[in-house]
Amino acid sequence: MIPVALTIAGSDSGGGAGIQADLKTFSAHGVYGMSAVTSVTAQNTLGVQAVHNLPPEAVKAQIDSVLSDIGARAIKTGMLATAEIISVVADALRAYPDIPLVVDPVMIAKSGDALLESEAVSTLIEQLVPLATVITPNLDEAKALTGIEASDVEGMRTVARRLFEMGPRHVVVKGGHLEGAAVDVLHDGATFETFEADRIDTRSTHGTGCTFASAITAGLAKGAGVAEAVGAAKTYLTGALRHAVPLGGGHGPVHHFHNLYRDAERLSVLEQLSAAARRLESAHAGDLVPEVQCNLGMGLSGARSAEDVAAFPGRLIRVRRDIRSVAPPEFGASSHVARIILTAMRRDPSKRAVMNIRYDESILDACRGLGLSIASFDRHEEPLESKHREGSSLEWGTARVIEEQDFVPDIVYDLGDEGKEPMIRVIAGDPGQVADIALAVLERSRGK
Numbered sequence: 001m002i003p004v005a006l007t008i009a010g011s012d013s014g015g016g017a018g019i020q021a022d023l024k025t026f027s028a029h030g031v032y033g034m035s036a037v038t039s040v041t042a043q044n045t046l047g048v049q050a051v052h053n054l055p056p057e058a059v060k061a062q063i064d065s066v067l068s069d070i071g072a073r074a075i076k077t078g079m080l081a082t083a084e085i086i087s088v089v090a091d092a093l094r095a096y097p098d099i100p101l102v103v104d105p106v107m108i109a110k111s112g113d114a115l116l117e118s119e120a121v122s123t124l125i126e127q128l129v130p131l132a133t134v135i136t137p138n139l140d141e142a143k144a145l146t147g148i149e150a151s152d153v154e155g156m157r158t159v160a161r162r163l164f165e166m167g168p169r170h171v172v173v174k175g176g177h178l179e180g181a182a183v184d185v186l187h188d189g190a191t192f193e194t195f196e197a198d199r200i201d202t203r204s205t206h207g208t209g210c211t212f213a214s215a216i217t218a219g220l221a222k223g224a225g226v227a228e229a230v231g232a233a234k235t236y237l238t239g240a241l242r243h244a245v246p247l248g249g250g251h252g253p254v255h256h257f258h259n260l261y262r263d264a265e266r267l268s269v270l271e272q273l274s275a276a277a278r279r280l281e282s283a284h285a286g287d288l289v290p291e292v293q294c295n296l297g298m299g300l301s302g303a304r305s306a307e308d309v310a311a312f313p314g315r316l317i318r319v320r321r322d323i324r325s326v327a328p329p330e331f332g333a334s335s336h337v338a339r340i341i342l343t344a345m346r347r348d349p350s351k352r353a354v355m356n357i358r359y360d361e362s363i364l365d366a367c368r369g370l371g372l373s374i375a376s377f378d379r380h381e382e383p384l385e386s387k388h389r390e391g392s393s394l395e396w397g398t399a400r401v402i403e404e405q406d407f408v409p410d411i412v413y414d415l416g417d418e419g420k421e422p423m424i425r426v427i428a429g430d431p432g433q434v435a436d437i438a439l440a441v442l443e444r445s446r447g448k
């Protein structure tokens with residue numbers, strides 16, 4: 001049976017926060033989401049232009065409607081706007097004490113616009129916070145609730161203790177506004193647990209609080225413990241920030257479906273590599289294969305490690321006049337290919353594919369004849385510390401060429417060194433483009 005969760009929050013017309021973010025997050029976690037709308041905002045990445053709060057009785061009617069019929073395995077509250085709305089929400093939820101409740105004390109939008117009346121803070125503290133399984137304030141919200149300003153992790157612990165005294169079973173104080181790594185502190189009244197992640201440099205931070213709290217809610221709905229749900233939510237939000245696509249002129253939304261998109265992209269990369277290999281296999285292109293054999297690889301968009309780059313295990317080998325793949329492409333299959341791709345992508349993220357081919361003057365002349373951009377590096381000039389690290393020569397050489405040219409060339413070659421075969425590398429946007437270049441070079445080198 002599919003887990004079900006309810007969000008009680010405001011609507012964000014821009015889709016990055018509020019119930020829109022909550023429902024996207026629930027769906028991304030395999031949770032069926034329901035909503036009770038508290039307010040309708042006219043909102044985009046630049047700010048909040050208008051707010052219309054629903055009558056409290058309409059909010060309560062939505063909650064009663066879905067919980068009396070469908071029920072829920074977890075509930076999350078977000079923007080509640082007024083003391084009257086907070087009161088009816090608390091009244092409605094007291095009838096369901098066994099359903100885990102995540103309270104995100106939304107007070108201020110990312111743009112700085114107020115989303116909670118100042119006189120409603122005491123109502124939130126007195127009526128809703130004591131019902132919470134988890135409360136998830138950021139540092140500004142924590143200060144508004146406690147009067148304590150935290151500037152480091154120890155201060156966050158102090159704030160968490162004070163919040164716990166208000167009645168919730170768990171407190172998560174979010175440290176996203178501090179410098180350095182993104183650190184959150186979980187407190188259960190007895191112990192503290194710290195969750196740390198890389199700080200992602202992005203403008204796409206709209207809805208991070210909603211997304212984090214709804215990811216915790218989804219975890220609780222699926223039966224996870226609080227600490228497990230918080231840790232998973234932290235990982236999910238970090239990915240949503242890392243893979244966010246810029247939208248609008250201000251603070252854009254995070255990428256709620258980054259995991260699903262990433263899975264689809266991984267499949268697409270493997271399919272593109274397989275299709276390019278089939279073309280090479282059918283073209284009698286064995287003359288392109290060097291003594292050490294060749295390989296063809298492609299990185300995911302935003303690739304950060306060798307595990308984000310797919311290539312062919314066992315390489316592409318020469319069999320008489322032909323190229324043959326030993327096994328289907330896999331991610332993490334070649335650190336050598338990955339080093340070249342990751343280095344190229346740091347300069348130009350669109351250059352995600354590479355293939356090494358045999359060095360020969362006729363092949364290099366064919367590259368020149370096709371008008372390809374060409375650059376080379378001399379392995380003899382490589383620093384000793386780089387030479388002594390397995391595979392580092394390719395990273396060093398590619399980086400040097402890119403630095404000298406100030407762009408990523410189509411062709412990078414070297415004349416080898418002791419025990420190192422001369423090599424040509426074709427760099428392009430995808431495996432199909434690499435295959436196009438390689439086969440055009442081969443045809444021209446044969447004088448056709």
